[in-house]
Each structure stands twice: as structure tokens, then as C-alpha cells.
Amino acid sequence: MRSSRVRSRGADRDSQVFHLSTVGLDGILVRAARYDCARGQQYNSFDVPVIRLDDFVAQHSIRQIDFMKMDLEGGEFQALRGATECIKSGILRAFSIEFGISNVNSRVFFRDIYDFLVANDYEISRVTPARRLIPIENYSEDHECFARTTTFVARKRQQA
Template sequence: MKPYKPSIINKTAKVLARPLSMLVANSRTESVARLAEAYWCVLLGKGSGSGWAFDTEINAAKNAIKTSSPILFDVGANIGEWSFQLNKLFPQAQIFMFEPLPNCQQIIKTKNITNSLLIPCAVSSSKGLVRLHTPSETSPIASLHQRYDSYSQDREFTTIEVNTITIDDIIEEYKVERVDFMKMDIEGHELEALQGAKKSLKNKVIRALTFEFGIGNINSRTYFRDFYELLSSLDYQIYRILPSSQLMHIKEYYEDCEYFRGATNYVAIVT
């Protein structure tokens, strides 16, 4: 339901807005009201990717994969935990991991993930040499964009130079005929990564993918509308991952999808 459309519910809500606002928006109840607002959004999947339930992301991938021997892309592998868990679920999987931080690469190697290839680069829309900003040697919030969000304000970031590649180039180089699932967690740079995978998306080589949207997109100045227009134009259906592991279908774009608190996880599946 869109709030601007006339309805009995909307008319009733407008009448009740003034007394309810006086009740919940005052100096004594403001903090509780804001907490309740955030939690209600989490129940709808908004911001629920902020460490609430890693297993929901695993379940979303598991349910979208339709073969016992999938080809998986882990874009922003960090220390390889997602790939490690998927490898346990699909022992015959072939996994490509993309991770630019050297210390993360060393940890990934100790996990001995079978049938895997570690590509020591960041993923973007083109090849090049860029700056990666990170508060630690293995930080999961390292980003190709300088971070000005409130979550990062008290952290000291250092900068290193890393190489970038594109998904299209890797698919062509390794002659990958299909990617059954691609997970992306690259702190606001997901849209650029998708731009570098446009050929593969258009040709439906990538069957399903996940991406984060939220606080990192403030730094990259990208909107959910950008993702929606790109993916829907290429015949992908977009779903929000809920804390229950269920999926909420985003049937059409609406501005309330522009939710920047924490991180919201989405799945896009080709039709």
C-alpha cells in the first residue's frame, strides 16, 4: 500500500496522527519510539542484515540454488565464512572468492575450502588500481568509498591500493557458462560491481544473486532505485530477506525502499 493513495485507512491515520504524535514524540518517549521504529523495520527485513542472522543469508542462497554442483561467486569474501558454509552445504560446488585484503586472503587459505579459487582483487565496473579504506587488516567494513556514516565515525581508517577486476572479465577468462549464485557484500560498491557484470546479467549467466543496501550506499551515493531499474530491466525479480528466512517480493519500486540504517539484504532471481 502506498500512503499517498486515498483510502479509509489513510483518512483514519491522518485523524489519529496528531494525538498519537503527542504521545510518542516527546522528550520522555522519543528514544523508545525510535527504538520501536527501528525494530519494526527489522521485522520487515530493513536493516536486518546488520549481523542479526547470518543463517538467513545462507538459507536464501541454499533455497535459490537448484543444483547439487553449483558455481558460486563470493564477492567480498572477507575471511571466507560464507564460502566455507556453502561448501559444507554443497561439497561439489566450485567457488570463486574475491577478496582484496591480504590478511583476509591468508585466513581464507587456512580454511582449505575445496574446489575454490581465490582472486585477490576488488570487484568493480572496470579494471584498475584503486584505494581501499579499512579500519583493520581483516575488517568486514573495508570499502572502496571513504566512510562518513555514523557507524564509522569513531574508527580510524587506513588506505591501501588494490587491483580491481570485473565479473564479466572473470566469467570470460575462466569460460564460466553459468553462475548459480553470486553473493555481494562490498560496502556500498555493489552497483559498480553489477555494472561490471552487465553482460553476464543480460545473457542470464548469473541465475541468482544477493546484494546489500544500506549505510554503505550513503558513502557511494547510490539509491535502491538504481538497483531496481538495472535488475528489473534484465528480468530479475527482487526479494528482501526477512529475519524469518522468508522472502518479501519487491513487486514495484517505492521510496520506502531507500532505507539507509544498517544493511538490508536482497535476493535477485532471474525469471
């Protein structure tokens, strides 16, 4: 795709600097102040500037985002809240997020994500290990699975 660009940026609800840490040899990123798994362990810390997606889109005059993959270790919902205008306007057409154990530490339920996306006219599907899409027509507590990571894809509904 000639018009595609990969942009590595941190995203959140507010433009700021996050203090992140790596724990153990596997390099798992955590927000040391909020994640229980970082307490009492040795870790390397560093600061990462983050930006609201709405601000990034405005700064770069982006008119459409066809697909965005987010893997923010529990920070996906905050990043979506920083993309409110992109979501409402449909600039952000489709994206994937992960949901799992990191959401325990970020205190975000799938219900929060589901309600926000449905209110903004997005269809949500779960991606199976076999790469099939299972549409999520209605919220269920069964979607609150923190024991494994589940990938969800959201797509803006087509206007009739």
C-alpha cells in the same frame, strides 16, 4: 556441490585498483577518497585489484553462475554494472546484495539497483531477519532504508 568454487575477488564496473582503508578497530573497509567517515581518522590503507565480472567470466570460460553473494560496502551497483553481459545473457542466475548505510557514501539509491535489475528481467526479493523472502513487485521509496542493512536477492526470470 562438486562443480562449485569459491572465488575471492574484488568486482567493479571497471578493472582497476581500488585504494581501500580500514577505519577503527572493527576493520570497516571504506574507499578513503569517497567516504566521509574516513575523513580526519587514522586508518590503514592498501590497494586491491578489482575486475569486471564480465572479464572474469570470459577469462575463466565460465558458462553459468548459479549464485553469487556480494558484500561490497556500497559498491554492489558498480559491480553489477561490470557484469552487464552476465546479467543480460542470464549467466548470472541469482545473487544477493546488501543495501544500507554504505550506499549513502557511494551515492547509490535502491531505485538505481531496482531499475537496472528489472530492465534486465530479474525478480527481486527482500530477505527478512527470519530468512523469509518478500517479493518486491514494485519500487517504493520505503525500500530506501539507509539506517540498517537490508539483504536483497535477485533471480533471473524463467523464460516461458
